[in-house]
Amino acid sequence: MNDQAEQVILVDEADRAFSPGGKLQTHEQGLLHRAFSVFVFNHAGECLIQKRASGKYHSAGKWANSCCGHPRPGEPTGKAAARRLTEETGLKVPLVYGFKSRYIAKLDNQMIENEIPHLFFGRSSQSPSPTLKKSKR
Numbered sequence: 001m002n003d004q005a006e007q008v009i010l011v012d013e014a015d016r017a018f019s020p021g022g023k024l025q026t027h028e029q030g031l032l033h034r035a036f037s038v039f040v041f042n043h044a045g046e047c048l049i050q051k052r053a054s055g056k057y058h059s060a061g062k063w064a065n066s067c068c069g070h071p072r073p074g075e076p077t078g079k080a081a082a083r084r085l086t087e088e089t090g091l092k093v094p095l096v097y098g099f100k101s102r103y104i105a106k107l108d109n110q111m112i113e114n115e116i117p118h119l120f121f122g123r124s125s126q127s128p129s130p131t132l133k134k135s136k137r
Helices: 023-029 077-089
Strands: 007-011 017-022 033-041 067-069 095-100 103-106 112-123
Touching: 007 023, 017 023, 023 112, 033 077, 067 077, 077 095, 077 112
Parallel strands: 033 112
Antiparallel strands: 007 017, 007 033, 033 067, 095 112, 103 112
């Protein structure tokens, strides 16, 4: 799905959803929205990290956690995290919910990340097999 058409879930400070919002516009305007972050560790305790694609509209080429993203309106956050992990890494890993947090940061390209991320954790010693494609997510 392209960034112009993709929808995120706008929330209040208590993480109560109240409206869908356009993903790109949400980041341009710094609107509070729901997100997820996934951390996958191998059996040696090492965390899988990934380098963001050079075509992303913010934070391109920067190192990040195993995967992150946004649930779509009507999509449970845990299912969204598992979906995105498989899309980005090829891994199908049982995820355990950890906690949620609060995050706000001014990013490059005049973007503002203002979100309540739900953090999920998994364990796998499989090697990732990312699908190479051009994405601006």
